[in-house]
Each structure stands twice: as C-alpha cells, then as structure tokens.
Amino acid sequence: MGGRFILLLFLLSHFQVKGPGIGLLGNSKGGELGLAISSFLKGITAAVIINGSVAVVGASIHYKDETLPPVGIMKERIKMTKDGIMDVVEALKSPLEDQKSFIPLERSDTTFLFLVGQDDHNWKSEFYANEASKRLQAHGKEKPQIICYPEAGHYIEPPYWPLCRAAHHVLVGGPIVYGGEPRAHAMAQLDVWEQLQTFFHKHLGGKS
Template sequence: MVASLLAVLRTSRLCQWGCKNRAQLLGPLPFGPGGWSTWAPKRENATLSLEPAGRSCWDEPLSISVRGLAPEQPVTLRAALRDERGALFRSHARYRADPHGELDLARAPALGGSFAGLEPMGLLWAMEPDRPLWRLIKRDVQTPFVVELEVLDGHEPDGGRLLARAVHERHFMAPGVRRVPVREGRVRATLFLPPEPGIYPGIVDLFGAGGGLLEYRASLLAGRGFAVLALAYYNYDDLPKGLETMRMEYFEEAVHYLLSHPEVKGPGIGILGISKGGELGLAMASFLKGIKAAVFINGSMAAVGNTIYYKDETIPPLSVLRDQVKVTKDGLVDVVDGLQSPLVETKSIIPVERSDTTFLFLVGQDDRNWKSEFYANEISKRLQAHGKEKPQIICYPEAGHYIEPPYFPLCKAGMHVLVGTNITFGGEPKSHAMAQVDAWQQLQTFFHKHLFSLCSPS
C-alpha cells in the first residue's frame, strides 16, 4: 500500500515538472547502457532541489543543492538538454558532500569534469554538444528548453548509481510577456512587450549573418521591461535570400514602426546588435534619425560582405585578403586577418561621426571572427575627432565572438555563412561565461540609463 502511494506521488511530481513531454524533447540520454537511468533503490534518501522550482527564465540563475547524502560522499552531477533539432548538449562535474551530507553548488567547488571550481551555473554554461561544431540556439521562444539534472554516486560520470533526478524548464518568455508577429509594410519582425500594458523604451534587436528571425534575446529583454523588436533582414519570409545589398530604408521603416507603436515612448529608441547586426546597427545609427542609444557586441566599423545603401549613398565592402586566412591545428579556418583594414580602404567605413547616438561597445578580446576590439577603438577615435561623445567600451579577456545572454554554452567554432565553412570563433568557456553574465547586466543598465529617461509619464 505504501509503495503504491509513493509511486503515485512520484509520478504526479514528474508530471508537474513537465515530464509528460520529456521523451519527445530530450529522447534517451546516452548516459549509460540503458539510455534513461532507472530510479534509485528506495533505500536512497538523496533529494535534488532546484530554486526556482520547476521552471525559470533562461537568464535567471538557478540554485542547485542535494541533501540526504552520506557525510563527504563523492557524487557526480550531470545535466543534459536537447535543442529543437535534436542535438544533445550535456555536462558533468564531480563534487563531495559536506560533513552533514549536503551539497550546495553555490558553496561547494567542482572537483573536475566539464569545469572546476566554484561555478553554481557551470552545469549549464559548460554544456557541450554531441554534434561537433553545433551552436545552441533557441528558435521557438514559446517553448522552454527542458534540462534534466542527475546525481550519481561516486566520481564516474557514466558508471555511478543514480541517487536523484530533477527536470527543470528554462523559459524564454516570462509569464505574461506578449509576442506580436509583425508584417507591416516591408518589415518582417516580432515585437515583444512586457506583461502589463504601458509605455516602454523601445529597442530594435539585430542578429548576425546567419539570417532568419531569432527572438530569444528580445523575448528575455521584454521580461526586463523593454519593448523589443526582433528584426529579420534577410533569408526570412519574403525578404531577400542573400546579403549582397543592405538598404537602410528597410531598417528606417522598422524604426518608424517601433516609434509609432502606442506602447513605445519616443522620441528615440535603442539598437542592440551582434556581429553583422552590430555593423548594420552602426549604419542605422549613422544614417537614420531617432536612435538614442546603441549597444554593439563584437561588431564592425565597416561594411563586410555586402554593400550598404542609403538613398544616394553607397558603402562598398572591405576587400577579402585570402592569403591571410589561416587554418588552425584543429583544421578550422581562422579568418581574423582575412579582411583589409578599413584604415586602408576608407571608403568602406561607416560614417559614425554623423551620429548623435550614445554608444556602448561590448568586446570579446579573443574574438576570431574579426578584429572587434580594434574596430571599437577606431570608432571611438573617429567620434572624438569629430567632437562627439566618447563611447563606452567594455573588453572581456578570453571571451569569443558570440557573447549571448547568460548561461548559453560557448560556441567556439562553427559554420560561417559568408565564409562557407567552419571557422574558429574564439573564447575560453569559463571566461566567456563570465563575460556573458556581465554583458547582459551592462547592456540593461545602459538602456535603462539612456532610454528610461525618455519614459516619463505623458
């Protein structure tokens, strides 16, 4: 009778955690010979606790603790998730319980595994894909990533006896955040609004050369009080399939749409851009009106791979120096020296000196995609030489190209659409993870300072 009741309670709890869809989302995890591990024998009393329980937003820290262990018991913690294309990401770390049989990842250092040291969120940011050169991207923000965490006896990541398990949903839309698909004129985008109707600072969010429409950064920021337009600009819907030409009139139309929205307070908005999105955002700030503040993550100061047009002006792309492209010892292409210097081909420089925008540049100093730190410093010199405000530049040692919201694993190498092959993007996992946490706070603080001041009640 008691055993049957325990089984019912256990099944009920798993359903609350969303295990109904676990097999569909994760499938069998190859952690042991039998795929999914079986539940531990009933004599085990270990419990795995997560706070917040059950679900949280992706950019929220997660408290992980284990109780009911033997004093100083060695254990291994494992984490795994599958992305929407079926790729498995996983990590593990070895720990030792304290004299009371408890383990708190906020106080206990990892003794090795996917990472070492005091890293409360290491099980997420240290995940690695089973598919080589695969980047973790959230494509449907209306569904969560489902993370499974397990505690095993001993320090063998695949051989220990299962002691406890929990399933946790990591969401990209905070409760009540509103998602509004946009097909307005030529604009193809998605607008994310905070839960309650109101007047909010507006941001246009631009991703890189991969194209399509990525919404996960915009959806997270809407949960922080911003009205964010995730803007596609090629290879999406009826937009151009290629990057050969970028016409600023399209981006101007998007700015006008956002400024005219009844829940967006003018007279200015912000831009957030990474990589190619940083380059195009810089062109927006240089040519268009209504851009109050801009944050660029590892962007360029010049046109790269395409011509930028605005009315009767043209900015041609930098030349490619093919003889400067190298191959690493791992067989990856290193393109960081593969572009001509904009100081040589000045016609390719984006005329940032025309802008009255306030800028923040976030730079990974190990960015191997292009010379982001050099570009940021040259933009700063150019602005100051024309009597404009010196921009803020924050550099992150050992951070690579894709500085994402917190806790995304490092994408150290992968396919580059413009290059047409796998390249190295740089970065070291721990330093890159620290950079992402700080950059996320820095950009929010920056936009709060320069956009919220516009949002006094009408």
Template sequence: MMPTLSLEPAGRSCWDEPLGISVRGLAPGQPVTLRAALRDEKGALFRAHARYRADAHGQLDLARAPALGGSFAGLEPMGLLWAMQPDRPFWRLIKRDVQTPFVLELDVLDGHEPDGGRLLAKAEHERHFLAPGVRRVPVREGRVRATLFLPPGKGPFPGIMDLFGIGRGLLEYRASLLAGKGFAVMALAYYNYDDLPKDMDVIHLEYFEEAVNYLLSHPQVKGPGIGLLGISRGADFCLCMATFLKGITAAVIINGSVANSGKILRYKDQTLLPVGTDISRIKVTKEGLKDIVDVLNVPLEGADLKSIIPVERSDTTFLFLVGQDDHNWRSEFYAREASKRLQAHGKEEPQIICYPDTGHNIEPPYFPWCKASLHSFYNIVVIFGGEPRAHAMAQVDAWQQLQTFFHKHLGGEDRTVPAKL
C-alpha cells in the same frame, strides 16, 4: 533516506535566471557526479557533468561546493549549463522557438564516473524564454518582418531593436528575454526570412528606416528615441542606422566592425562599398580548424576608406561590448577606431568594455561557449575564439551592462537583477 535533488526556483525559470542546485540525503563525504543534459529543437544533445563530494552532513549545494573535475572545476554554481557541449561536431546551441522551453535533465550519480555510477536522484526543469506576462506580437507592416515583445503592464516602454548576424533569419530569444526586463524589443529579420530577399547583394537602409519608424510610432513604445542592439553583422547595421537615420538614442554594439563588412549598402544617394577580403589570409589551427580573423581588410587607407561607416556623423550614445579573443574579426580594433572618429569630431566618447579570453558570440547568460561552427558567409567551419569559463563570465556581465545602459539612456524602470555564474 533516499537522496533528493532540489532546484530553486522549482519547476521552471527563465533562461537568463540563475538556478540553485542542491542535493540532500547523501552519506557524509559521499562522492557523486552531477550530470546535465538538454536537446535543442533539431535533436542535438548537449551535456555537461561535474564531480563533487557531499559535506559532513550529507548535503551538497553547488553555490558552496567546488567541482572536483569533469566539464569544469572549482566553484561554479551554473557550470552545468554554461559548460555544456554538443554531441554533434561544431554545433551551436540556438533557441529557435521562444514559445517552448528547453527541458533540462539533471541526474545525481553515485561515485565519480559520469556514465557508470548508480542513479541516486533526478529532476527535470524547464528553462523558458518568455517571462510571465511578456507578449509576443508578429510584425508584418509594410516591408518589415519582425517580432515585437512587450513587457507586462500598461507601458509605454523603452523601445529596442535587436539584430543578429547573417545567415540566421529571425532569431527572437535575446529579444524575448530582454522584454522580461521592462523593454519593448523588436527582433528584426533583414533577409532570408519569409518574403524578404534570399541574399544580400545590395542592402537598402530604407528597410531598416521603415522598421525604426514602425517601432517609434508604436503606442507601447516610449519616445523620443529608441535603442539598437546588434551583434556581428547586425552590429554593423546598428552602426549604419545610428549614423544615417533619425530617432536612435542609444546603441549597444557587440563585436561589430566600423567597416561595411558585407555587401554594398545604400541609403538614398549614399553608398558604402564592402570592405575587401583576402581568403588567402585564412589560417589553420593545430586541430585543423579555420581562423578567419585576418581575412577582412583593415579599412584605413586606399579604396577601403569608402567602406568605413562614418560614425562621426552620429549623435547616438554607444556602448561597445568586445571579446578580446574574437576570431571573426578584430572587434577591439574596430571599437577603438569608432571611438577615435567620434571624439575627433567632438562627439561623446563611447563606453568600451573589453572581455579577456572572450570570443565572438557573446550571448545572454548561460548559453554554452561555441568553439567553432559553420560560418554562413564563408561557408566553412571557423573558430570564434575565447575560453569556456571566461566567455561565460563575460556573457553574464555583458547582459547586465547592456540593460543598465539602456535603462540609463532610454528611461523606464530598471529591473536589472544581478546574475550569477
């Protein structure tokens, strides 16, 4: 009997969906290595492998069998995805075109040599970013440059605006996946995309206000307010929008700062100056990588007080998702500072969820942990913090937490399905 590799669901699945992996037809107790690989849209190869032993019936189910070593160890049904590492140094897995899937290649090899065993079975599986029925609508309305993702069905749906950090242009993969959960999600570009400005010397919040008004007025978006989802610098902009603009009901802040961490920000007659930085505080790890966690000034005194986002003015309900080992800046400190300011002014205490051994880039489930990559603001390779397994666990939990939060505060049908590692 030839070994067979089975995947559930078969053929295709969404990226944030758990994937069942099993092998049948092995000899009792046979040692095997499972190997996973995919290429991103720029040709970079990501790979992971793990060693296993078949049970007494010649079967192997990754949901029940612990890995004996390799890229990870222990009971990790999704380890072959979240433990992937690139063949290029300091390369991060990013999905740029959500209309095409990542193609996952899985091999079963005889023995415990990831590159030397005899091939016993193989399979391909498509990991998609558009759930069946989700509609992708490019947005060029006034100055707004974005992409709106609408769930299947009649609507209207709870609306969310999604922002990433600097240097990324327009990223759609988080918005497209979230639309499959019953939200109308608009991925917003704010510079270095299409005909938008190529730099961010001055940020005018009126651009974001125009985007908020567009989303609120869309016939498929349920009012009276929308949600905001942002990470890193995008999270800062979400805090600014929640502070200065109307129509924001709820906001999820992933590893953000309570200070204006970039360029000058203006809204009408109000100005937030950029918080100071000191590159002499860059540290170097034992591996020779740069650590920038202390570069940003702590905005509690002096001139940098003019850089603090006055969140105490906001009536938005907040959820802060924090990597406690974030090495981009001190995200937990900033979340707790925002909480203190809100409560001191009689506002609702925000929910703060802290994840131990978790770094800066908290992504949707199963994206591999990125130890270090090029930082577009400082133009150097920096570490982002965290440990692979803890970071993977945090991503699964954070994805469920933000969906539950938005359904609670924006309404709509809760389609949150517990993900698994």
C-alpha cells in the same frame, strides 16, 4: 536601408515605445548594421554594439544615393587551426585602408556602448571599437564607453547560452573559429547582460 527606415518609424510610433528615441542592440553583423542605422537614420538614442565591425563586410550598404562598399578580403591571410578549422581574424583589410567602407558614424547623435570579446577570432572587434571611438571624438562627438572581456569570443549571447567556439560561416564557405574560453566567456555573458540593461535604462529613461 529602406525597410529598416520603415521599421524604425513603426517602432517610434508603437504604443509600447516610450520614446522619443529608441535603442539598438547588435551582435556581430547586427552590430555593423546597428552602426549603419545609427549613422544614416535619426531617432536612435542609444546603441549597444557587441563585437561589431566599423567597416561594411560581405555586401554593400545602400542608403538613398550613397553606397558603402564591403571592405576588402585577403584570402591568403586565412590560417588553419590544428583541427582543420579556418581562422579568419587577419583576413579583412583594415577599415583605415578601405576608407570608403568605414561606416560614417560621426554623423550619428547616438550614444554608444561597445562590448568586446578580446579572444574574438571572427574579426578585430577591439581594434574596431577603438577606431570608432577615435572617429567619434575626432568629429566632436562624445567618447563612447568600451568594455573589454579577456578570453571572451565573438558571439557573446545571453547568459547560459553555450559557447559558440566554431561554426560554419556562410561568407567564408566553411567552418571558422570564433574564439573564447568557456569559463571566461560565460562570465562575460553575465556581465554583458547587466551592462547593456544598465546602459539602456540610463539612456532611454527607464528605471534600473
């Protein structure tokens, strides 16, 4: 996290950054890191998390004298599709079981927007967003906005990007299914693009 702290200081001091805070946008693993950065570092005013995990996945996160270990993986729960592609959506242990892996987002003063593809097969993004909301509220924090998109998959990228329905996953060591139906996913891309811009304009002091 040290390098990210230096990057944050650079952004806060940049002449094109209005300040006093900045916004983060993270998709997938980037969403997980966005939650971690918002939890450990100050100066993050707003963060948009697109299908991010509330638990650390794959490798530990270190900040000063703290270490968050990765959530456990249950390989026996990986399924195969009829096309021979792995479906890993049930493979990660619940962050409620591996509490040490749960990112301590209750420390954050960031305002969050969670954007969720309900056909995400990489991990349970809707469940994660709801658990993040519960944890924030349990600690007296503002209830985050959660917007769900039926039949949208894992990688909700900018409008008109092709749907990434399946691809090689480095951690898994082979191709996995990411989910999503083409039309619904394309419509989600359009709305997500509008929603995140509106959110950042509202919370970062710009004009919509």
